[in-house]
Amino acid sequence: MSVALMWEAKAAGDRGADLLAWARAQELPAAPLRRETFRAPGERVLVITWWDAAYDADVPELPEPEAGLVSRPVHRWRFEPVEG
Template identity: 75%
Template sequence: MTVALMWEARAPEGRGPELLAWARGQVLPQRPLRREIFRAPQDRVLVITWWDAPYDAVLPELPDPEPELISRPVHRWRFEPVAAD
């Protein structure tokens, strides 16, 4: 089964590039099947990691960045696929 972990954070205004660099530099203790990194308006950064694991498996997640790099708590979600086109 494939599991997708999503991690999303918002930087203080103007600090999005720093948060993006921080996210890109994070090394996980295990290598996911795939890792995608996105940026969005309002200095937001989204990281999706894909894992070959059961839905309830304990998987490594990105940590919280330093408090000065985020303007609100990090959001995390776990998804499992149900259909693909």
């Protein structure tokens, strides 16, 4: 069984590079099977981590960045693979 966690944040002002650096520097207490970091127009950063765990398992997630770094609360989603 596996689960993918998505973490997406929008940087405050023109701080997209700062938010990207912050997200890339965050270490999790356990290593995921895979971790990818993306950026998009609008100063957005997305991090996806894959875990060998059940959908509702307690797995590490990236924290909320400091208040001045983001323009809104972080969005978080969990996904499970679909067979076929």
